[in-house]
Amino acid sequence: MTLRYRKRSQGRISKFSVDSSVGNGRILFSISLLILILTAAFGNGFVRADLDVGIVATRTVNVNIKLVFIGISESDVDVQYMSWSENLPKTINTQVIIGGKDTGVTSNVRYYYSFVQDGFKEKLISFLGSVAETGTLRNPAFTYYEREGKSLIQKYLNVSSTHYDANRVETWLRQNGEGFGGLLPDGWTLVFMYLPELPSATYESMRKYRTQDSTKNTTDVHPHYYSTVAVDEDLEYRLRYRQFMTAYGNRGRLWFVDLSAGPSFWSWRETLPLQVALEDQKIRLGSTYGRNWLTEYLADYAWGAVMNFVIPFPVYYPSYTTRYNIVVNILDDRTDAERKNTPIERTVNETKIREAFSELAPYAKTDVQILVRKTEDLPALRRIVRDNFEKLEDATFQGSIDVIDLRPVYYYIQNNLASFVSPVKKDETEFTIPVFAFVFSEKSFFSYSYKWDRASRDPERPSLLGIALGDIVLISINQWYFTRGDEVGQKGKGIGLSQTIIHETGHMIGLMHPHQYDDLGDFSYSAMGYFTNDYGFGQSDKDFLRHAHADQVILQTATNLQKAKMKLESRVESNEVKASIVRLVDRLKLAESECDKLNYTEAVARALEAKQTSLDILSQAEKLPEATAPLKEQIQTFIPIAFVVGITVGVCVALVIVKATSRRKHTANPHIF
Numbered sequence: 001m002t003l004r005y006r007k008r009s010q011g012r013i014s015k016f017s018v019d020s021s022v023g024n025g026r027i028l029f030s031i032s033l034l035i036l037i038l039t040a041a042f043g044n045g046f047v048r049a050d051l052d053v054g055i056v057a058t059r060t061v062n063v064n065i066k067l068v069f070i071g072i073s074e075s076d077v078d079v080q081y082m083s084w085s086e087n088l089p090k091t092i093n094t095q096v097i098i099g100g101k102d103t104g105v106t107s108n109v110r111y112y113y114s115f116v117q118d119g120f121k122e123k124l125i126s127f128l129g130s131v132a133e134t135g136t137l138r139n140p141a142f143t144y145y146e147r148e149g150k151s152l153i154q155k156y157l158n159v160s161s162t163h164y165d166a167n168r169v170e171t172w173l174r175q176n177g178e179g180f181g182g183l184l185p186d187g188w189t190l191v192f193m194y195l196p197e198l199p200s201a202t203y204e205s206m207r208k209y210r211t212q213d214s215t216k217n218t219t220d221v222h223p224h225y226y227s228t229v230a231v232d233e234d235l236e237y238r239l240r241y242r243q244f245m246t247a248y249g250n251r252g253r254l255w256f257v258d259l260s261a262g263p264s265f266w267s268w269r270e271t272l273p274l275q276v277a278l279e280d281q282k283i284r285l286g287s288t289y290g291r292n293w294l295t296e297y298l299a300d301y302a303w304g305a306v307m308n309f310v311i312p313f314p315v316y317y318p319s320y321t322t323r324y325n326i327v328v329n330i331l332d333d334r335t336d337a338e339r340k341n342t343p344i345e346r347t348v349n350e351t352k353i354r355e356a357f358s359e360l361a362p363y364a365k366t367d368v369q370i371l372v373r374k375t376e377d378l379p380a381l382r383r384i385v386r387d388n389f390e391k392l393e394d395a396t397f398q399g400s401i402d403v404i405d406l407r408p409v410y411y412y413i414q415n416n417l418a419s420f421v422s423p424v425k426k427d428e429t430e431f432t433i434p435v436f437a438f439v440f441s442e443k444s445f446f447s448y449s450y451k452w453d454r455a456s457r458d459p460e461r462p463s464l465l466g467i468a469l470g471d472i473v474l475i476s477i478n479q480w481y482f483t484r485g486d487e488v489g490q491k492g493k494g495i496g497l498s499q500t501i502i503h504e505t506g507h508m509i510g511l512m513h514p515h516q517y518d519d520l521g522d523f524s525y526s527a528m529g530y531f532t533n534d535y536g537f538g539q540s541d542k543d544f545l546r547h548a549h550a551d552q553v554i555l556q557t558a559t560n561l562q563k564a565k566m567k568l569e570s571r572v573e574s575n576e577v578k579a580s581i582v583r584l585v586d587r588l589k590l591a592e593s594e595c596d597k598l599n600y601t602e603a604v605a606r607a608l609e610a611k612q613t614s615l616d617i618l619s620q621a622e623k624l625p626e627a628t629a630p631l632k633e634q635i636q637t638f639i640p641i642a643f644v645v646g647i648t649v650g651v652c653v654a655l656v657i658v659k660a661t662s663r664r665k666h667t668a669n670p671h672i673f
């Protein structure tokens, strides 16, 4: 782990190199070269004398990842080829997704490979057999068409399938890690298993399904899946179709994917089983082509998992703070009857929201304020909402949906933010997150339009539930959602606000989805996913945020230290300050070593101690008297002289060159220059 310093360029060099390529290039180049030589000679002094020059500390961290292969033969994979940076992320410079800011942190990823013995695979298969459940379920990955009047309506097929409890499989893999040489103590373990011996979709049955008459409502395909249960903790609705996962993990630093499972409706492309793809494309494992094919295939799954869980990018800059202040404005736009039917207090849980964030960043205090208001008490806002309502009853291309155009509402709230939440802070003392949760009547949702399109993809989430816009969060929920169960055999059950508030607030403090780089990441434990509807943050969320905060404080400390050192150049020597610097460097090393061990909460604590020391040193340095005949003044007077001399000499030389050039142009050999 190293720290480097980068000084922001003053732009002079690039200006001259551009000039040198046009017109009298050579002449200007000669002049610039001379000036550069002269300024370079005094360059050190120049930087030392000017404390305003920007110092940006950067940091490189080592990341360890173990790739475990179960049911995949080492001879069918080219590990060296897989390690190539085109196949797997090697050196990643973390950038903020929105805004593009550089975090100053570069990750160097080291991969460890483990191909497990058949004995362990048999043990796993036997464990899976012991928890298997087989049944026939409506499966959205398999559809057929039913004629209703003039039109064909798409329906889900009943498909026989085998299911394994995803949580139990994850726990089993973590407890039986010795079978693949143990989990990495200071890194992540990603498990890739290929188990077509389990009841699985075969090429023949899949081909038959794909080519059969689209109105046929049966299939021979019998896939296997990993199942989870997703229940709304406010209004107890159980989300449907959550049995169809092909991967899971992220309650610890382990994630697994079963390449023989599926296909899952959530991502048909990502979950076409390997045995089906191999036969469809006539891949011969063991041949040169087959080895490269399988290596690239596995690398693609690994690449997504590495970026999703191990080195994710933040959506917004994840500023370190000692207090998250989540201010939730619930704006109830429903009818009185709806309000009576589902009291707003039942739809949101302040404790759950606070607990999620306290666990995520234990060193920060989380406050959650929930303010419920009726929109009739805010007539201007109510008018904006009503004016931007659109009923797309029988829209040919967009389906039937009631929408409120989100952008004008956002525009209004942004311009009137202080009347709702004040003050809004984003510093070390407080990070305020203003949340505006609209509760609409009947089936209305916010819609963030894109050109003509207002569509959505999940049958359980007909439109936009929430959006984290950087300055505020906008959420929409409605009475239909609160009573969702009534339509689908879960009478009296519905979906409340808490999960969406946790998810969107997570974005605001920097977290991205676990499926940002590969849909399969959504098959994991995380409040930042869509599929599993979790209320707690996953290991990847915790690691990411704590690590980002530790890095920030470490980099601020390193910058302070460098500033102090520059200041001390012109001050009398102080043994006290020297001792403080030694102490500071030790504390920084301690913070970095806690990062290496993935003890990020500890790392934040150590980094904060180091930062305090760096601030003490800065103020100590400020108080020290100037050294006699300060170097600073000498340099400051000398620099302009150096420039004048440089330019004069440069111009003289240039004139000589110009003369020489014009003379030689008339000689026999015009190509001498």
Ligand SMILES: [Zn+2]
Pocket: 503, 507, 513, 528
């Ligand atoms: Zn999201």
